Amino acid sequence: MVWRVFLRSFAIQGSWNYRTLQGSGFAYALMPVLRWVHGSEGDRLQDAVSRHTTLFNAHPYLSGVVLGAVARMEADGEDPALIERFKVALRGSLGTLGDRIIWAGWRPACVLFGLLVLLVTHSAGAAVILFLLIYNSGHLALRWWGLSIGLEHGLHVGERLRRAPLTRWHGVVVPAAALLLGAALPLVADGALTGTRLSAGWALWPAAAAFVGWRLGSAVRGPAIILLALIAAAGFLFRIGT
Amino acid sequence: MSVAALLVLGGIVALDATSFGQLMLSRPLVAGTLAGALVGAPLEGALVGASLEALSLTVLPVGASRYPDTGTAAVAAAGTLGLAGSEATAPALLLALVYGLAWQRVAGATVVAGRYLNERMVRAGQPSRARMDTLIEHRHLETMLLDVIRGVVITAAAVMAGVPLLLMAIERWALPANMAAVAIAVSTAAVLAGAVPLFAEASRGRAFLVLGLLCGSILALIR
Numbered sequence: 001m002v003w004r005v006f007l008r009s010f011a012i013q014g015s016w017n018y019r020t021l022q023g024s025g026f027a028y029a030l031m032p033v034l035r036w037v038h039g040s041e042g043d044r045l046q047d048a049v050s051r052h053t054t055l056f057n058a059h060p061y062l063s064g065v066v067l068g069a070v071a072r073m074e075a076d077g078e079d080p081a082l083i084e085r086f087k088v089a090l091r092g093s094l095g096t097l098g099d100r101i102i103w104a105g106w107r108p109a110c111v112l113f114g115l116l117v118l119l120v121t122h123s124a125g126a127a128v129i130l131f132l133l134i135y136n137s138g139h140l141a142l143r144w145w146g147l148s149i150g151l152e153h154g155l156h157v158g159e160r161l162r163r164a165p166l167t168r169w170h171g172v173v174v175p176a177a178a179l180l181l182g183a184a185l186p187l188v189a190d191g192a193l194t195g196t197r198l199s200a201g202w203a204l205w206p207a208a209a210a211f212v213g214w215r216l217g218s219a220v221r222g223p224a225i226i227l228l229a230l231i232a233a234a235g236f237l238f239r240i241g242t
Numbered sequence: 243m244s245v246a247a248l249l250v251l252g253g254i255v256a257l258d259a260t261s262f263g264q265l266m267l268s269r270p271l272v273a274g275t276l277a278g279a280l281v282g283a284p285l286e287g288a289l290v291g292a293s294l295e296a297l298s299l300t301v302l303p304v305g306a307s308r309y310p311d312t313g314t315a316a317v318a319a320a321g322t323l324g325l326a327g328s329e330a331t332a333p334a335l336l337l338a339l340v341y342g343l344a345w346q347r348v349a350g351a352t353v354v355a356g357r358y359l360n361e362r363m364v365r366a367g368q369p370s371r372a373r374m375d376t377l378i379e380h381r382h383l384e385t386m387l388l389d390v391i392r393g394v395v396i397t398a399a400a401v402m403a404g405v406p407l408l409l410m411a412i413e414r415w416a417l418p419a420n421m422a423a424v425a426i427a428v429s430t431a432a433v434l435a436g437a438v439p440l441f442a443e444a445s446r447g448r449a450f451l452v453l454g455l456l457c458g459s460i461l462a463l464i465r
Contacts, residue, residue, distance in 0.1 A: 011262045014389075034375070107266070108440065108441075110266075122285070128271065139266075174447055175447050175450040177441040178442045178447040178450040179457075182457070185435060191424075193296065194335050196423045212435075214435040217439045219436070220432045221433050224432045235337075235411070238416045
């Protein structure tokens, strides 16, 4: 049954919507436990399903922590109101934690590694395979670990989370990402993404753009895309003009 | 045959982005490379995917935020470039990249529409509460199936519109090829550098960034 919940946790965002967010996905993932605890039919099961389709949102990789803990609490016959309060208390912090260590840490670090492999080796297969293997080794381990500690500690999983090495792990990933970003920038500025090599004079433009990007942060994305669109359009206008 | 495989890939990538797995098959680097391989242009697909990837690095799918659908856009751009049979010149890569960026917006809008549809589907039938367990399971699987169909349809539309458009655009391109290469280098370098604050706020991060810049400069010199 643990395996079924684990596999279903991959689909927790399957019916993601703006009203309950992951709500019905949470009930879907928990269903094997609810049927085991409350029977395969009857009002108790329907009540339990109804309770777990309410609003829920956490980082998908860490949602297993809540799934496991709630499975344990349902099996232990805890008060439904307590279970609901527990879910509300944990969902926000797990969302923030996951966004920080995965979306803003592990994922960009692995992406930069994949990019660097492509730019250095020109092997698309190696870049993709290495990226997927490294990223998903961390991803799958985190999912399994989250579900396991949830099942093991139930209501007290918060204390276990505080002792978890996630912040230390993030402290290693972020400098590694900085190193990879630094290594990728000169190659990208040199024209490696088009398989060409820019002359020294032309390469000054990307270098200047990188400086602007560093100062503007993520706000530079919009102007950078507009620039690309303008150059693409200029290709036609130049022809018309001549 | 390769077109059919491309459409299936579009469906898988759409599903992976949010609904099931999040194994990062939907990252532009992966989706673009796979799409390119399916239409016989793996390196071209990888270069388009890598450029889209660099331009998406600072996009974070936090909470209920709305963001471009980069995965299906990478399939669309790389698939279109491969099916057009064009050489991987800088202008061709630039035009495919701009097409992919435009398609991100279209595909992103369908993601939002799909989420509203999910809400209606999940709510439908709930008031009766009769066999709510099976209802939730069926609705959940149906919404995931719809996401796959969305990906297939988006990819089909992108390829149908994109191949003639790209061929026409490549044929009429009149600027020096170097301009296209510089434009891609400028944009991607700017967006990648925009990610510096994510990783190099602390002094340790800055030290690693400088070390990386040194290594990258050496690699750029010897490549």
